[in-house]
Amino acid sequence: MAIPNLRAALGGAWSTHWAIWLGILPASVLFAVYREQALEPEHAGLSVISGVLQHLAMGLIVVGGGALLRRRRSILPIAAVAALWGSACVAGALVAFAFSARFYGSASSPIADTIIGLALIATWIPVAIFAIAQLDQRRLLLAARDITTDALIEERAEGRVTAQQLQSRLLATVTAQLTPVLADLENSLNAARGAITGDTATELGARISRVHDETAELVERDGPPLHSGVRPERAQRVTFRRAFALSTAPPARIAGLVTLAALAAVVPDTYRVFGPVAAAQGAIAITSSGVLLAALPAAFARWAARGKGMTHLRATIVLQVFAVIAAVIILDVLPPSIWAGAQWQVLPMTLMALALAHTMYSIAFVVADANATDEKELRNASAELDTLRERRAERSRHARERMAQLIHGPIQGRLAACVMALNFHAEIVATDPPRAEVMLDSVIEHLKGVTAELRKLGTYPEQISPHER
Template identity: 35%
Template sequence: MGGLTAREALGGPWATHWAVWVSLYPPTTLLVILRENITPFAEWWWPLLSATLQHLAVGIIIALGAAIARRRHAILPLTVVAAIWGTAAVSRAVIGGFVANAVTGVDPEYAFRIATWVTASALWVPIFVYTLAQLDQRRLLLGALDAAHRDLERARHASIESADEVQRNLRESVRHTVEPVLEDLRVSLSNTGTNLTRPQLEQLTAQLGRLHDDVAAVVDSAGVDPRASQQAHQRASLRRAFDVRPERPVLTALLVTVATIALIAPDAWRVFGAPAALEVTIAAVVSGVFLGIGPAVAVHIGHSVSVFPGQAVTVVSLVLALGAMTQIMLASEIDPITWHGLLIAPLMAVSLILTSTVFALATALYRLNEDAGAELAQTRTTIEALDRERAETRRRERRKLAILLHGPIQGRLAACVMALNFHTAALADGSSAGPTSAVIDAVALHLDDVSLGLVSLATMSDADGLRTPEQG
């Protein structure tokens, strides 16, 4: 897990995600309003209706195209993605031209509309999809890193425990697990006394046999650490994912400038003439300078800076850029008609804010995700090594404990089972079995000794604990 490749990002789920479609509605609507400003609609709401119809058509094409294409491809080929979004752009142009022609009778200008919408889609959609995909990947990686760091802390804490502590915990765990079962058997045996029928003796024998077998199983499972879940890590917050130090702020500012000019200048020229297009170009260039200088200086001097829109350097840079753009659009007199700039300025503001954020993230997220993926892999490797070391210590201490339990615990339980089996078999074939009371008393005595053995096992010193029966 690391950074997504361009094909994974552009051909993955985000290529046709509804969030991309919804996010593009405001800027495309502002562009349609600018474009239809010279269309003589009788009502003010026709451009808004045209923009909405265009956007609905785009959503339908993307949804249907994705549904069909993903039947064959989990990751869509880039040609398929380009075909889907290209078709959406053409449909937007055709609907816009058709509405303008049908309502007002003007030239639909299909060639111009298609060219500008395809250009806008080529400039905006790939970088938008790529950034959202990498941002979502970053949220996943940060969430997985948080979980891995918690697991690492658990593994380090567990690795501090010494072999003697492991042994004590294992003995106490065995005692707490076996003692209640043993106590139930002793109480049951005490209540029935010597009035045991043959079926009751057989049932008691089976219970003791199960307890004898369960002791070994209890040793194998005692003190096992719960493994941390490796599934469904919670994503990190958007605020944290956005907290990215910008890389190449000058290049980012240049891309923002080019994208803004390419998006707005052609329509400004068509609607208001060459002076308006020149004004848009100059405003975009000056805004780009402010967007690039602030982060570049902050990064150079080591000041804290983040792509997150609420961070101080980012806020100051955006305020200066938007202020410069507004001043040029409204007061520069390059285009002497002020209301032209008043109409274009909102679209430029949206473009500058979106592109400055998206391009800044796009230039940094892949490397950050690769670094986070490498850190995640290294952390998990460390956890696995600590867990293996811990498991080996537990395996060794369980083996010691199994040896200790073999004589005083399992040996006495086995003796009880054997005695009851002999007595029950003798009763079955009618041979002299001796009094049942003597056998029951012997079993009860053995069970008392087993209970005392469990207490002694839990409280014996570490040195005694390490001494196996063979060592005396």
């Protein structure tokens, strides 16, 4: 199972999937409402409608266009995906312009909206697609690891089974299939005693001949490797908690990308709504939070070295709490106060942008690294599983060959004698009945002897040579 690389992820099904479009709907509408305050709508409901219409236009191009392009190829070129999202951005800007010109006091600028939209798409959409692709791959990867681990546990248990135990299991299989057939043949011969005809003897001989051939085929055929009947404990099942039980903290290298994405989401619209001072405050707050996001993972690494490591989820929450606190302090202390007038809206937009960007980039980087590690472990486990299966197949082959040697004389020889005796009986039953009766007794004794030989093989397993154990 190959881990999707960047091209495969960005050009794969998730890049134009309706779930991606639907997932970003709330944020898209919220940013539209925030942005269009500068256009003085009569009430926020109009901005919500405008945001939904913009998002519908974008979805029509991305999802619909992606479905059309995927009729020819499942993995699209990154340039084609970028063209779809860029076209969607232009369509959204045109819808915003048309809606604002009709219902607002002033019309929006489609050029400015397109530029800002392209910046948002460049910093948010690729990482969202890559993160979702990695999460989907992790689900499949853990399921594959469970299947492989279950099989590996069983094969390791089979590897501890001796050749003598395999021999005994094969003998039990042969005995279970032969014993009722032999008993039925013996009963048929006893029931026909004194009245057996040449045709009946020929038929019984043919039945014993089939038993002879089936016994040889059962022992010598190249069937699946023998199982010892061991039922070891199974591997753990895939759960959401287990999928994210990662000990890796979000790496410091994502701090710059998180900062860039949050700046693209907050600063341009804040500038248009509240002016350059509020935009500068937001930019300083976001940059300061980004510095903390870059510095704190080093402290987590030192704690982990002391045996105080934390899970990925806990580390992400701690980092975001510190980043949020830093942003709140910066926005509160920088003059003019963020709480003056309607500028308080900058605070929740900044915090939301920081939290969302950090979450997505953390998932994209950390889960991708975890998937690469699990993929390597899966390859190693699969290679070990193949080796163990080959060894078990070889041991099964040797067990079958040894069993064939053991039963060839005492069992198959008696069955062959039965067939010859019945064929001879069919020839003399009409001309020499006493001799035919003696021959019939001999056949019954041979059938009893076959059953006794099977029981003897099961009672004395030391007939297996020591090097086969």
